[in-house]
Amino acid sequence: MPILLYRVDERLIHGQVVVGWGNSLKIDLIALINDQVAQNRWERELYLACVPPEMKAAILSVDEGVAKILQNGFEGKRAVVLVDSPFDILKMVEKGIKINSVNVGGVHSKAERKKILPYLFLSQEEISAFKRIISAGIKCECRDVPLAEKHNLSSLFGKLRL
Numbered sequence: 001m002p003i004l005l006y007r008v009d010e011r012l013i014h015g016q017v018v019v020g021w022g023n024s025l026k027i028d029l030i031a032l033i034n035d036q037v038a039q040n041r042w043e044r045e046l047y048l049a050c051v052p053p054e055m056k057a058a059i060l061s062v063d064e065g066v067a068k069i070l071q072n073g074f075e076g077k078r079a080v081v082l083v084d085s086p087f088d089i090l091k092m093v094e095k096g097i098k099i100n101s102v103n104v105g106g107v108h109s110k111a112e113r114k115k116i117l118p119y120l121f122l123s124q125e126e127i128s129a130f131k132r133i134i135s136a137g138i139k140c141e142c143r144d145v146p147l148a149e150k151h152n153l154s155s156l157f158g159k160l161r162l
Contacts, residue, residue, distance in 0.1 A: 003031075003069070003079050009105035010084045012037065013047045013057065016105065016145055021080060022055060024146035029079040030057045033065035033088060062088055066095040086129035093136055101139040104130075104153055116156055119144045131157065 004025050009017060012032055021027065030051060037043045038061040051057040056077075060068060065081070068074065069092075083089060089102055106119045113121035120142055122130070130153055134140055140153035 003074065003081050005080045005103055006089065006099050006101070007080060007082050007103040007105055008084070008086055008089060008107065009082060010107050012082055012084055013050045017080070017082060018050060018052060018055070020145040021103075022052075025078065025080065027078045027080050028055055029074060029077040030055060031065060031068070031074065031079055031081045032057060032059045033062055033081055033083050033092070034059070035061045035088075038064065062091050063095075066092055066097055069097055086126055086133055089133055089138075090129055093133070093138070099138050101141060102133065104140055104142045105144050114160075116153075116160065117142055117151060127157070 004027060005021065007017070007021070012034065013030060017030065022030075032047060037047060038059055044059050047059060048057055058068070069081075083092075085107075089099065093099060104120060107113075107121055107126070108119070109115070109121045110123070112123045113126070114123075115121050130140055134154050142151040142153050142156065143149070
């Protein structure tokens with residue numbers, strides 16, 4: 001079975017992912033792919049503590065995640081791949097991962113970011129990264145929770161002239 005969802009959400013494992021997306025998609029595995037978290041024991045333990053007993057979680061560096069996906073390491077699982085930025089999606093694609101669509105969830109306000117949606121704020125570098133993702137033929141759908149209205153990120157960029 002292919003990965004059910006690739007999601008960009010800077011909060012990584014939290015309630016919207018576990019309860020909202022987890023219940024909606026009936027996932028049994030969250031693959032958190034992030035170099036920083038993979039290298040930090042304290043952060044790994046913190047995120048793993050957020051996963052309910054009926055789900056499993058794997059915390060992998062980008063290279064480990066790419067290798068696992070390319071080797072069908074999530075075969076037979078109802079898996080979600082979770083990253084905190086479009087830069088990790090780009091790295092994965094550049095390393096050979098085929099992705100049809102990316103769910104763009106919570107990326108929150110910071111000084112250098114522009115408001116795109118109430119839950120989506122992006123810097124110019126993040127916008128450029130998403131534009132590269134879109135130009136690679138990957139659909140980017142903004143939706144913080146499963147029942148929320150879907151927004152096509154490419155269309156939003158066009159409306160905002162980004």
